[in-house]
Amino acid sequence: xxFSSKLMEQxxxxxxxxxxxxxxxxxxxxLHLLSKEQTDVEGFTQAILDMKKNIRECNHxxxxxxxxxxxxxxxxxxxxDVLCVVESxxxxxxxxxxxxxxxxxxxxxxxxxxxxxxxxxxLNIDSLLERIKKEKTREVVMAISPTIEGExxxxxxSKQLKNTSVKISTIARGVSFGGELQYAxxxxxxxxxxxxxxxxxxx
Amino acid sequence: xxFSSKLMEQxxxxxxxxxxxxxxxxxxxxLHLLSKEQTDVEGFTQAILDMKKNIRECNHxxxxxxxxxxxxxxxxxxxxDVLCVVESxxxxxxxxxxxxxxxxxxxxxxxxxxxxxxxxxxLNIDSLLERIKKEKTREVVMAISPTIEGExxxxxxSKQLKNTSVKISTIARGVSFGGELQYAxxxxxxxxxxxxxxxxxxx
Numbered sequence: 001x002x003f004s005s006k007l008m009e010q011x012x013x014x015x016x017x018x019x020x021x022x023x024x025x026x027x028x029x030x031l032h033l034l035s036k037e038q039t040d041v042e043g044f045t046q047a048i049l050d051m052k053k054n055i056r057e058c059n060h061x062x063x064x065x066x067x068x069x070x071x072x073x074x075x076x077x078x079x080x081d082v083l084c085v086v087e088s089x090x091x092x093x094x095x096x097x098x099x100x101x102x103x104x105x106x107x108x109x110x111x112x113x114x115x116x117x118x119x120x121x122x123l124n125i126d127s128l129l130e131r132i133k134k135e136k137t138r139e140v141v142m143a144i145s146p147t148i149e150g151e152x153x154x155x156x157x158s159k160q161l162k163n164t165s166v167k168i169s170t171i172a173r174g175v176s177f178g179g180e181l182q183y184a185x186x187x188x189x190x191x192x193x194x195x196x197x198x199x200x201x202x203x
Numbered sequence: 204x205x206f207s208s209k210l211m212e213q214x215x216x217x218x219x220x221x222x223x224x225x226x227x228x229x230x231x232x233x234l235h236l237l238s239k240e241q242t243d244v245e246g247f248t249q250a251i252l253d254m255k256k257n258i259r260e261c262n263h264x265x266x267x268x269x270x271x272x273x274x275x276x277x278x279x280x281x282x283x284d285v286l287c288v289v290e291s292x293x294x295x296x297x298x299x300x301x302x303x304x305x306x307x308x309x310x311x312x313x314x315x316x317x318x319x320x321x322x323x324x325x326l327n328i329d330s331l332l333e334r335i336k337k338e339k340t341r342e343v344v345m346a347i348s349p350t351i352e353g354e355x356x357x358x359x360x361s362k363q364l365k366n367t368s369v370k371i372s373t374i375a376r377g378v379s380f381g382g383e384l385q386y387a388x389x390x391x392x393x394x395x396x397x398x399x400x401x402x403x404x405x406x
Contacts, residue, residue, distance in 0.1 A: 001296060001300060002296055002299035002300055003296070004261070004266050004267060004268055004273045004274050004275055004292075004295065005254075005258055005267045005268050005269045005273070005274075006269050007253055007254040007257055007258050007269050008254055008258060008267055010250045010253070010254065011250045011251050011253075011254040013250070014246070014247045014250040014251065017247070018232050018235060018236075019231060019232070019235050020228065020231065020232075021232075025223065027293070027296075028222060028223065029221050029222070029223075029224075030251075030254065031292075031293070032221060032222050033221075033251060033254075033255060034254070034255065034258065034267075038255060038256070041251065041252065041255045042252065043217070044217045044220070044251070045248035045251055045252055047213045047214045047216070047217040048214050048217065048233075048236060048244065048247070048248055049244065049245070049248055050210055050213070050214070051208075051210040051211055051213065051214040051233065051236075051237070052236060052237065052241060052244045053241070054210055055208055055210050055211060055237065058207070063207050064207060064208045064211055064237075065207055065208050066208050066209050066210050070207045070208070071207050071208075072207055089207070089234075090230070090234070092207065093204060093205055093206070093230075096205035097204060097205055
């Protein structure tokens with residue numbers, strides 16, 4: 001791309017460094033910002049800087065937070081004896097969006113990946129075990145991706161909790177709602193038959 | 204979307220205000236920036252602020268520029284008696300990318316759109332006519348979109364130049380290279396037959 005302005009080129013390169021944004025999209029974003037008022041553009045950059053500077057990890061659950069304790073851990077109306085273990089804060093947001101869960105979370109910060117040098121020590125597993133002991137957790141819901149690494153992580157954590165009274169569950173796997181059987185992958189369909197649930201007629 | 208952090212929510216909203224970026228993409232961009240070093244994020248926002256603050260219109264051609272005269276107008280190796288008239292700086296970049304044009308440009312800043320209240324006075328047409336007179340332009344290449352408004356604009360400018368010795372041309376319209384005839388729209392195909400060009404066998 002030929003730029004008549006070095007300043008514009010630098011701004012386009014800055015945007016094009018973000019994931020999923022090519023140089024053409026970057027140019028469109030830049031031209032949009034140029035058409036805005038100076039104060040709007042300053043507001044945009046300030047929001048980013050404020051976040052980067054002041055955001056922190058929740059001391060309890062490792063979720064992102066503005067304060068030492070995040071708004072979920074701080075919510076007295078939530079069940080504090082149920083812990084949902086997830087890989088990332090994106091999973092927290094996805095589960096929160098369903099509105100179906102009222103317990104607390106624990107963000108691992110990834111899954112065990114020996115190939116990439118990520119062992120249990122690199123994840124927030126120690127703090128999870130401590131929390132379970134201290135907070136008298138009754139149930140741990142493992143909501144980890146059903147990949148080989150994810151299953152390994154679930155297995156590892158379950159093993160650590162073997163000799164405790166904590167109930168361990170995993171989120172249900174099966175055919176999606178609205179999905180047609182013929183399009184479900186074999187593993188999912190196979191497991192959903194093995195793990196079939198009783199059908200209750202409510203009358 | 205449920206955010207556990209107000210700061211993150213503000214940053215996501217800032218990104219989601221850009222064209223073509225939804226809240227899910229915004230979240231991905233934000234998480235990317237969070238994973239970067241503080242100095243990288245500051246570099247990103249600084250590039251945007253620098254551009255917004257210091258970029259200006261070229262005094263000659265209304266292209267975006269870092270200085271009073273843009274690098275194209277300032278280039279002594281370009282033909283200064285040919286002017287290509289375009290709607291926006293994006294068109295300048297598109298034509299520059301072809302590497303096929305070595306004259307100068309004039310950016311109108313849009314086309315005549317009476318419905319939206321955009322007449323000749325709202326565009327850089329006066330400065331175009333002045334330039335043509337002052338710079339002793341030999342040829343004006345109209346590279347305006349082939350829409351009704353674009354054709355009107357081309358017609359209006361041509362009429363203003365009627366009694367001068369300036370040669371006016373428009374960029375060629377026709378079937379795209381690599382395009383199949385059956386998929387070309389009727390207007391383009393029709394025009395490309397009417398405006399057929401002699402076929403030269405070079406041997």
